[in-house]
Amino acid sequence: MRNRNKRVQLGMAAFMTMTVAFLMMPVATPVYAEGSPGLPAPTSDVESSFPAQKHFSPYAGRNFPTQAFWGDTHLHTGMSMDAGAFGARLKPEDAHRFARGEELTSSTGLRVKLSRPLDFLVVADHSDNMGFFPRLYDGDPKMLADPTGKRWYDMVQTGGQKGVEAAIEIIVAFSQGKFPEALASLPGSQAYRSAWEETIRAAEKYNEPGRYTAFIGYEWTSNTGGNNLHRVLVYRDGGEKASVTEPYTTLKPLGSDNPRDLWKWMNRYEDKTGGQVLAIAHNGNLSNGIMFPILDTFTGKSFDRAYAETRAKWEPLYEATQIKGDGEAHPFLSPNDEFADYETWDKANLDFSVPKKNDMLQYEYARTALQTGLQLQRELGVNPYKFGMIGSTDSHTGLATAEEENFFGKHSGVEPSPERYKHPMAQTPNGRLESYDMVSSGLAAVWARENTREAIFDAMMRKETYATTGPRMLVRFFGGWDFTAADVKGRLPAYAGYSKGVPMGSDLSPAPKGKSAPTFLVAALKDPLSGNLDRIQVIKGWLDEKGGRQEKVYDVVWGDAGKRKPGKDGKLPPVGNTVDVKEATWTNTIGDPELITVWRDPDFDPKQPAVYYARVIEIPTPRWTAYEAKRFGVTLPKEVPMTTQERAYTSPIWYTP
């Protein structure tokens, strides 16, 4: 067997026992069955993904999502107070233009362009202190009579350069106090336009169904005590609906720092407008143990079913990787996983006010949270942590850069420069974050049928998404009961995937009679611009007979398989390393461009709830710091990592007994 045993025994909460009520629960429901708490109603997009009948022609009935669309759901611009303070001058409009592939000038004056455009973007500026801007409002015919107005009018009519001159004259006249008084006596209801309207306007202008999706969104930045509980809000709707309400803030009396209140606000928005909105939490690693707790942080008591239902309903996704650290796994929680310590940020909470303690970690990382979710499902009947995975940047530069060789940093104070590595990314009296700790990560991949707000949003709701740390590898992950080796031989693995199983983000159907273990079809194709693939792993989390959290990492398929076999200890040898750090280059002479296999869980126990996801690992490539050193001819301190093994995390597939 190719598997490597990785068993991690974790503490089990005493109250997590199987209750009689649990045993009496009906058997697991199929995907999106009616009444699945917390799950959205099936969309037409999903319904037709599962062909009711098979066709002779493999091309007939192919209406499943065939494209992975790439985006960043978490980008700040100069409209965010903190981004502005760090010098970001780019606005939402610039952010969209950049994401669409245009070359522009960064806030620090550098020319910058993406290697390839993104397919979608959420400009998510902080809702707190979004503020207002002077507003253009409706006029009054009286103004037409003024002689200065008449002159401006003529200039405007002439158009071209004259029009520009008129604009300048107005501004200068105003700033010099020479604005004609006769033009000033206007009634006006609203003297301001909110920054929110500005954000919406930019999204509306650049959204182009079929080519580029500009989502409307914002970030709700709950940060009490420096503990990160941030959420990014994404709208399915256009400006007509989104502008009906103001974004939710965290400061009382208008807002709140408690996610429950945010969910109430979301509910209110949907009720009022008939629109749809979802929330994506991020940086559990900076929450100091409150992102995925087992007890309600705000009351100290056990959660109730309502909490689990609302959280699962509003938060279908988790941002598992970004510039401020990777949040998939932690080496303390997964000591046998040699890939767990990836770009780990675990010194303290967000503002460094409280140092990290080991017992906080289990409530911060996605892998453990998925297992905690299984425990809470037993207790409450609903799994509050039933999330899919995406990555995003959380960049505050207006530039969605996640690639190692094109990394513009967390904020405009740490855009590329020969001095960048010397400057801290952030500094408080309690600690300092080095700029070279920044992670050039991540991206959100979404399997959808077309590039529109609706199709991508619906795919996010059904969790057919995955996270990458920057590269755009294609990853498929299907679960079912009768995948066989033949399914990876023919073309169109996705066809076998959808017709015989369920895609990432779904629930396994109940086991058919005679099937003793679930099977998984998993495939990955390298990013044409990035490194070959080292391996694909399936990570299984489950509850043992005592209800304790368990996890295991299986290597299921790997590159150079002809000459690379697991050793006696079951460990697969490392793929090797071709990186020339000095030159910041590598060769794709190791690993494989494509990996695909069918894997059957060898340790399956039908009585135990389980959650599976795939992790795809690239061969080593230069980290952004290597490009920095090479391009500026600088020498970085010895402790700075110069290579990386980029990766993808798929949304899980759940099994419920």
Add this chain to the structure above:
Amino acid sequence: MEQFLKKLIHEPLVQFLAIGAALFLLSGLFGGSSVPQSGQAGRQSVRIVVTPGQVQHLTAQFTRTWQRPPTETEVKGLIDEYVLDEVSYREAMAIGLDRDDPTIRRRLRLKLETLNEDIAAALPPTDRELQAFLERHPDSFRREPEVALRQVYLNPDRRGGKTDAGARNLLARLRAAGPDADLAGLGDPLLMLPNDVPLSTGSEIGRLFGEEFGRSVLALAPGRWEGPFRSGYGLHLVLVTERKPGRLPQLSEVRTEVEREWLFARKKEVQEAVHKKLLERYTVVVERSPVPGEKGSAVAATLPATKAR
């Protein structure tokens, strides 16, 4: 009447003057009088009057957030916060906390620039202007050429030194079999990419196979197996089955796009012009301490009105 007003609102002049008027109004509301001068502590205005208009604004904001009006207690909470904001604002301004604060300086610059953009945006372009813009920037609006293709993949990693020979053999076989060649079992597996790619632009093909490959296949004439071409995965033999040339669309097809681009260009133009105009009103002197080993201490003037000394 309503029709008339609607029409009026879209008149450039009206929009134009409205902005100016708004600016003036804002200046009256917020410029100077209500804000005490820093240093003099503004003791003449220890009164804070919360006007019905302000209460209405607070209430409206709450209502827009929660989609219901606030209760009396909530209104009181909103007013209390507002008053505390106002007190803090006045006191902070009085002792000059606004000065030398990069956050505030940058925020104000952002606000000023947003204002300029509004004015730029208030002049809707004429069709003539848009047509001219389209003609000046054809590459921004050109519809890309499209090709449909079939491809067979060769994995150099697997074939090693025999890759080129393998490619030549395979190409000969494919040419013999022609455009309808059965591709099953030919070449090496690359299961996640299609053998048959429907009509797509170079950038769409580039998304899947890499940019270089997209460019190569776009240059091919249809009907004949060619290659090998390099992609991000290895080598490919390619048959272009159909080719649709690129073209410059009519304004009517891309009006929204052209208007968006026109507006963006206009905003930039106005922004730069305003910066220049405002700078003309200042004499900028850059003083720098001499750098050892460098001749002279004057720094080149980068701004039109900058004088080095």
